[in-house]
Amino acid sequence: MTKKIKIVEVGPRDGLQNEKSFVATEDKLEFIRLLSETGLSTIEVTSFVRPDKIPQMKDAANLYPQVLKFTQEKGIATPCLVPNLKGLEVAKELGVTEISMFTATSSTFNQKNINATIEEAHARQIEVAKAALNEGMKVRGYLSTVFGCPYEKDIEDKDILDGIQRLLDLGCYEISLGDTIGVANPDQVKRITKLIAKNFDLKQMAMHFHDTEGMALANIYASLEEGIEVFDSSAAGLGGCPYAKGASGNVATDDVVNLLHKLGYETGVDMDKLHDASSFIISKIGHTAPSKFFQAYKGRK
């Protein structure tokens, strides 16, 4: 039996958030419509955050209901990032059924990223998660800086395990372990995944790699060897890295799907249709796709 791997497409949110120029709502919508045709089962759509903080997401309340028109009938999950009760209120009114929440292993990162200690943020998140679960929403957790931090030298194993526990305590059904700055290596991935497997259920864990150093597919390969079955990725490799100018950000869905199919895994994703979605958004953002497979696929056509 072919093993199934779930891909969580984060291009419209995590990817676009790192693109400098604002992408028109109608282009985001067409991008997500094309993604909804590919066979992807989960597409992170947007985030309900302060528009002055993240202008790229300022159209969230306008975008989300329109997305439902073509995702709902296909049963595609459409999580949105929600940082606080105010964001949750908007999400609730728009019919959002799944939210994502963030924490980090590194307190310096947390402080610089959201201007709160991990503990302060957690206290608020308990309220948000409780309210979301009360509404029947699913909650997915992101744990940032699992494999390295731009501010702290080493991430302690304890901080990783504590971070996962905090997200599980919130009621998260799945936790996405983030290589936020793209510095993980495959031996490290194996070691940390083994550590996590000893303490938690690996079936609840996803990997979220950035391809900053071109090592994301090697890290995914190492994760697969350890039993991970869910990966986050961004169509065409959309997005960049705020910590290294000009560097790649999220690993490209195109690259991940190609790797998985070559290794004999099932993803449910149609490569031609994925290429259409990636081509469309690349034509709108005004730079070449960071995805090497995207370029090769295009060049071979």
Next chain:
Amino acid sequence: MTKKIKIVEVGPRDGLQNEKSFVATEDKLEFIRLLSETGLSTIEVTSFVRPDKIPQMKDAANLYPQVLKFTQEKGIATPCLVPNLKGLEVAKELGVTEISMFTATSSTFNQKNINATIEEAHARQIEVAKAALNEGMKVRGYLSTVFGCPYEKDIEDKDILDGIQRLLDLGCYEISLGDTIGVANPDQVKRITKLIAKNFDLKQMAMHFHDTEGMALANIYASLEEGIEVFDSSAAGLGGCPYAKGASGNVATDDVVNLLHKLGYETGVDMDKLHDASSFIISKIGHTAPSKFFQAYKGRK
């Protein structure tokens, strides 16, 4: 004890050969001089081929003697590709002490690439290799299309083993197994490396990956797990892919060295100096570096 990995830098030959615009001899020379400062022990310098076939290498006879001025005292090996007796004659006169020779697993590829069957080419190569060995030269072999071919559907195990045997029969001290079109995947790499280890001495084998689908580092990681200790790569990811317009070619030395150092291997290569060499050649070829690590390293500076 830290395990040592040898890197064969192929940027000046394999990399530049796939660059469309001619790079001035003085720029090639400065590139190789900078490479010679990095700690690399082997730099493939050029090829003695017909200038009408490969114009980028038309300055081989002028370039090579100048390269020796800064490689010889450091004991850096400077192999050159030699396809025939005419090329060997020139190489001999210029004091070349190591040559590389090519064959392929796929007869269609061989036919289209050099307009001869594998057997016809081999008959000629026996003469070239014999003459080179008689001169006291070392001979390195390249086996193309080990993991896939642009013209034939599948590569038979037998064709891989026969290809290696042909190169060993020529007297090659090392054989570089090429993923010529960049389609290998890590499971395939493991399977083929195991097959080769059963039939030959793995210490004589090198891997030559192309990063066309972004999978080269995953393939190198898989090779390391199987015991491979020599890798070919190209500074900055110089070069492209003649079979996919706009796609990446040789895996970048920058990416490989970064992976190896992170995994705790010794390469002898100084990353800062390698970045200088890569930056220099990128400034001369007029497009961005395919190496993701190069971009990240630059962006973090």
